[in-house]
Amino acid sequence: MKRVFSSITDGRGFDLVLVGVPFTFLLALSGLPLLYNILMSFQEVDMFSLGSVIRPFVGFKNYVDLFTEPETISILRNTIVFVVGSITGQFLVGFALALFFWINFPGASWLRGLFLVSWVMPGLVVGAIWNWILSGDFGVLNFFLQQTGLMSGNIFWRSDPNFSLWAVILANIWLGTSFNMILLATGLAAIPADLYEAAEMDGANAWQRFWTITLPMMRSTIGAIIALGLIFTLQQFDLFAAITDGGPNNSSNVAQYWAWDLSFRQYDFGKGATISVIMTVFVMFAATVYVRSTRHEVRG
Amino acid sequence: MSEVARNRLLLALSVVMAAIYLFPLYWMYVTALKSGSEMFATPPSFWPSSAQWSTFAYVWESRNMGRYLWNSTVIAFGAVSLIAILGTGCAYVLARYRNIWVDIGLFLILMFQVLPASLMITPIFVGFSQLGLLEYPRLAVILAITAKSMPFFVVLVRATFMAVPMELEEAALVDGNSRIGAFFNIVLPLARNGILVSAILIFMQAFGEFVYSKSMIQDIQLQPASVGLNSFMGPNTSEWNNIMAYATMYVTPILAIFVLLQRRIVSGLTSGALK
Amino acid sequence: MGIRRTMISIALALASASLAGMSARAEDVKLVLWSLDRDIQPAPNLIKEFNAQKNGIQIEYRQLQFDDVVSEAMRAFSTGKAPDIITIDNPNHAMFASRKAFLDLTDMIRQSKVIKPENYFPGPLKSVTWDEKYYGVPKATNTIALYYNKDLFKAAGLDPEKPPQTWTELVATAKKLTNPSKNIYGITFSAKANEEGTFQFLPWAQMGGATYKTINSEGAVKALSVWKQMLDEKLASPDTLTRSQWDSTATFNAGNAAMAISGPWEIDRMLKDAKFQWGTALLPVPSEGAQRSSAMGDFNWAIFSSTKHPKEAFKALEFFASKDVTMYKDFGQLPARSDLPVPPTGNPLKDSALATFVEQLKYAQPRGPSPEWPKISKAIQDAIQSSLTGQMEPKAALDQADAKIKSIGG
Numbered sequence: 001m002k003r004v005f006s007s008i009t010d011g012r013g014f015d016l017v018l019v020g021v022p023f024t025f026l027l028a029l030s031g032l033p034l035l036y037n038i039l040m041s042f043q044e045v046d047m048f049s050l051g052s053v054i055r056p057f058v059g060f061k062n063y064v065d066l067f068t069e070p071e072t073i074s075i076l077r078n079t080i081v082f083v084v085g086s087i088t089g090q091f092l093v094g095f096a097l098a099l100f101f102w103i104n105f106p107g108a109s110w111l112r113g114l115f116l117v118s119w120v121m122p123g124l125v126v127g128a129i130w131n132w133i134l135s136g137d138f139g140v141l142n143f144f145l146q147q148t149g150l151m152s153g154n155i156f157w158r159s160d161p162n163f164s165l166w167a168v169i170l171a172n173i174w175l176g177t178s179f180n181m182i183l184l185a186t187g188l189a190a191i192p193a194d195l196y197e198a199a200e201m202d203g204a205n206a207w208q209r210f211w212t213i214t215l216p217m218m219r220s221t222i223g224a225i226i227a228l229g230l231i232f233t234l235q236q237f238d239l240f241a242a243i244t245d246g247g248p249n250n251s252s253n254v255a256q257y258w259a260w261d262l263s264f265r266q267y268d269f270g271k272g273a274t275i276s277v278i279m280t281v282f283v284m285f286a287a288t289v290y291v292r293s294t295r296h297e298v299r300g
Numbered sequence: 301m302s303e304v305a306r307n308r309l310l311l312a313l314s315v316v317m318a319a320i321y322l323f324p325l326y327w328m329y330v331t332a333l334k335s336g337s338e339m340f341a342t343p344p345s346f347w348p349s350s351a352q353w354s355t356f357a358y359v360w361e362s363r364n365m366g367r368y369l370w371n372s373t374v375i376a377f378g379a380v381s382l383i384a385i386l387g388t389g390c391a392y393v394l395a396r397y398r399n400i401w402v403d404i405g406l407f408l409i410l411m412f413q414v415l416p417a418s419l420m421i422t423p424i425f426v427g428f429s430q431l432g433l434l435e436y437p438r439l440a441v442i443l444a445i446t447a448k449s450m451p452f453f454v455v456l457v458r459a460t461f462m463a464v465p466m467e468l469e470e471a472a473l474v475d476g477n478s479r480i481g482a483f484f485n486i487v488l489p490l491a492r493n494g495i496l497v498s499a500i501l502i503f504m505q506a507f508g509e510f511v512y513s514k515s516m517i518q519d520i521q522l523q524p525a526s527v528g529l530n531s532f533m534g535p536n537t538s539e540w541n542n543i544m545a546y547a548t549m550y551v552t553p554i555l556a557i558f559v560l561l562q563r564r565i566v567s568g569l570t571s572g573a574l575k
Numbered sequence: 576m577g578i579r580r581t582m583i584s585i586a587l588a589l590a591s592a593s594l595a596g597m598s599a600r601a602e603d604v605k606l607v608l609w610s611l612d613r614d615i616q617p618a619p620n621l622i623k624e625f626n627a628q629k630n631g632i633q634i635e636y637r638q639l640q641f642d643d644v645v646s647e648a649m650r651a652f653s654t655g656k657a658p659d660i661i662t663i664d665n666p667n668h669a670m671f672a673s674r675k676a677f678l679d680l681t682d683m684i685r686q687s688k689v690i691k692p693e694n695y696f697p698g699p700l701k702s703v704t705w706d707e708k709y710y711g712v713p714k715a716t717n718t719i720a721l722y723y724n725k726d727l728f729k730a731a732g733l734d735p736e737k738p739p740q741t742w743t744e745l746v747a748t749a750k751k752l753t754n755p756s757k758n759i760y761g762i763t764f765s766a767k768a769n770e771e772g773t774f775q776f777l778p779w780a781q782m783g784g785a786t787y788k789t790i791n792s793e794g795a796v797k798a799l800s801v802w803k804q805m806l807d808e809k810l811a812s813p814d815t816l817t818r819s820q821w822d823s824t825a826t827f828n829a830g831n832a833a834m835a836i837s838g839p840w841e842i843d844r845m846l847k848d849a850k851f852q853w854g855t856a857l858l859p860v861p862s863e864g865a866q867r868s869s870a871m872g873d874f875n876w877a878i879f880s881s882t883k884h885p886k887e888a889f890k891a892l893e894f895f896a897s898k899d900v901t902m903y904k905d906f907g908q909l910p911a912r913s914d915l916p917v918p919p920t921g922n923p924l925k926d927s928a929l930a931t932f933v934e935q936l937k938y939a940q941p942r943g944p945s946p947e948w949p950k951i952s953k954a955i956q957d958a959i960q961s962s963l964t965g966q967m968e969p970k971a972a973l974d975q976a977d978a979k980i981k982s983i984g985g
Binding site: 009010011014015017018019021022023025026029030031032033034036037050051097100101103105106111114115117118119121122123124125126128129130132133140174177186227228231234235236237256259260263264269272276279280283284286287288290291294295 | 306307310311313314315317318321322323324325327328331386387389390392393394396397398403405406407408409410411412413414415416417418419420422423424426427429443444446447448450451454455459478479480483501504505507508510526529530543544547550551555
């Protein structure tokens with residue numbers, strides 16, 4: 001007994017307890033629901049069997065049905081476009097802002113903080129505001145674009161199948177920029193200044209310094225951000241619900257929204273679970289990338 | 301260009317960028333002050349023709365926002381406390397070592413976040429109802445939010461711990477501290493800023509959580525402000541000015557705290573790297 | 576002494592037993608009721624009145640969002656936590672009734688003095704019926720009709736007292752009224768990819784002679800083609816595809832659309848916001864003298880079969896039904912009753928609009944009833960969206976929907 005106690009306060013046990021308790025908690029509250037969903041994708045579920053775990057087993061029928069639906073491929077494609085578009089946009093804008101504020105002029109830290117606003121606003125509110133801004137007939141975005149002469153007619157961001165997905169991507173970039181900016185700023189601050197001084201003395205200009213020092217040193221940070229960004233983008237739901245509802249005609253429908261639609265608007269829980277399994281597979285890749293990209297980090 | 305001029309230019313540039321970026325926020329405030337039909341005017345008006353300040357008082361009273369905001373605070377606070385307690389130690393261990401177990405741990409931590417709340421709600425609801433947890437709705441929501449946000453907290457705080465030099469801890473151990481002692485007396489204080497910052501960020505997210513609250517809290521006395529806002533926004537909602545007024549009052553306290561603390565937040569996150 | 580003591584203790588025991596019995600009886604039965612009604616709508620107010628009666632039954636209210644009613648109900652029922660009473664959108668009623676999640680009320684209705692089937696419009700009554708038994712009581716009903724801006728009619732040289740009667744007239748009128756330079760569309764409605772789109776389209780298809788089981792018949796194809804024409808020629812805003820009825824009618828109120836297709840729920844707001852003369856008309860028909868039809872909306876009361884207090888719950892429903900007579904005056908909703916005259920409100924604009932809707936209600940047909948309605952509705956929505964965005968021709972789109980509906984087997 002004393003051995004166990006001393007192990008906990010001063011040995012291996014300490015680590016095990018610190019990790020074990022939260023992981024048990026997470027396994028119960030996040031792991032089990034995940035398994036529930038995976039199990040559900042192989043069963044035939046209706047509203048009355050939601051409460052039990054034993055339901056008719058139908059093997060891969062849900063998967064087959066899903067892939068024979070005409071809209072499946074285009075929705076999966078939309079998801080990829082959405083993820084790539086959002087992450088690229090958020091990353092580029094976030095990086096640009098992080099670099100800009102890194103120059104550190106007076107007032108920089110104050111103003112930088114303002115950009116984190118999008119993070120604290122509830123998704124519900126952000127969705128509603130962007131719905132308003134992107135409205136075709138009286139949205140503010142169209143108004144600005146016309147005033148600056150960039151276009152003459154109205155673009156129906158929400159209702160034109162060519163634009164609807166990009167409308168949500170735009171709103172999502174706005175939403176995610178702050179997260180990218182702050183993490184990239186952290187990464188930038190970690191680069192020792194003397195590396196830059198040495199390079200400057202060697203005659204490297206700003207662009208070369210960026211390419212040969214900044215980017216390589218930021219590699220693991222960038223890898224981590226992109227992996228995390230992938231996961232968060234795949235969770236983005238409120239914007240779709242508020243702005244386009246997945247329409248028109250599924251042109252802005254993505255996997256996570258579709259899974260919800262199948263489960264809670266068409267009450268086809270089996271198919272909804274199937275999509276969540278597919279999403280899980282995607283995320284497994286992202287998680288692997290993250291783990292590998294942070295591998296060489298050493299503490300202190 | 302002289303230093304001063306350069307700084308002025310950069311400042312001006314950043315103000316412009318901030319203005320563009322904050323425009324949606326501005327739009328929220330402005331719409332709150334507009335009257336019903338002015339919102340649909342084309343071209344859109346940028347300043348309300350007659351600011352309706354009474355909207356705020358009306359919404360506060362009729363929607364009982366005081367109680368809603370209190371519930372939101374209770375839930376967010378509970379969630380953050382639980383997350384901090386559980387997550388800090390976990391992040392510490394995951395930063396301290398690097399082996400196959402830590403790899404698996406990190407992988408799992410990320411996998412736990414795969415599904416959005418809208419898909420997790422059903423199994424969680426079923427599970428909680430069988431455990432009888434739904435008799436304590438706010439506690440149930442706190443637990444659900446903890447599970448949802450903890451992985452993110454762990455990832456952030458782990459980065460903070462990575463910046464605490466191992467030598468300091470080793471020195472403390474050599475000095476005769478136990479592991480617990482070294483952790484509480486040396487490592488934790490050094491990581492305090494990063495932990496605080498991550499906690500604040502998670503608090504803000506939890507304050508806005510609504511999917512779990514919507515389904516698990518049936519008693520209107522216990523519902524948080526996010527559910528209150530959502531109930532406003534049914535299919536037949538045209539009271540956009542009321543909604544935006546509600547959103548304004550809901551978001552502004554967080555924003556205010558945030559603006560006051562943001563210098564600390566930002567420096568907290570970036571100073572973690574100071575060697 | 577011993578006997579006295581015994582007698583006293585027996586007396587005491589009896590007294591406390593009967594006291595306990597009395598207090599048990601005096602304890603109120605608690606019912607839980609879920610609805611989407613907000614404070615200015617029936618349910619919470621009726622509940623307050625009911626509770627004030629102090630007749631031994633107390634009702635607790637929970638407000639839900641429109642989108643959440645069915646999923647919350649399902650989750651609750653499958654975990655044994657269903658409420659006693661719920662209001663459910665009429666197309667979703669069959670889903671629960673067919674699985675006996677709702678209580679069979681036929682016997683209780685037969686014995687009721689307040690709720691009589693013959694008092695209800697056939698459409699709403701059909702929606703609560705399954706297998707020739709009643710699984711609910713209609714709460715209210717609504718339908719859609721045409722609103723039009725009389726001032727804009729006059730300005731375009733049209734007779735404000737002669738709204739369009741046929742589809743061709745409607746399109747021609749919309750053309751005359753569309754004025755891009757002033758940002759005015761001829762007409763606004765909703766083709767959103769949710770139940771609202773189906774709700775708006777089905778009457779057109781039904782007037783063309785189709786039903787949801789024959790959604791690709793000629794009449795329906797013609798209806799969809801008219802919709803497509805209105806969007807292609809910019810007589811209606813492209814945002815019609817993603818906008819709800821409420822938001823679309825708001826553009827009518829703001830003067831950005833000359834006509835609007837929507838329901839009686841718009842009236843109160845329109846009286847406040849619309850700064851012009853407006854009128855209502857029955858939905859235009861395909862051609863003179865064709866069969867009229869309209870949508871049927873609004874909710875039904877239902878008692879969950881898991882309730883522990885069926886009789887008390889039914890008493891509550893009887894109370895609510897008895898208040899149907901003041902429903903329009905108090906809440907602006909139309910009861911689903913054919914035996915109650917809708918009393919005039921004193922506002923001539925409101926009353927004439929009301930008269931139109933009551934007339935239109937005569938032709939209202941339910942959606943379904945089918946337990947698979949959400950999937951059927953989705954097939955129809957997909958057809959609407961794909962043809963209005965030009966991805967598919969109306970005939971092909973409706974053919975696909977029809978194949979889907981047949982495979983669902985609703």
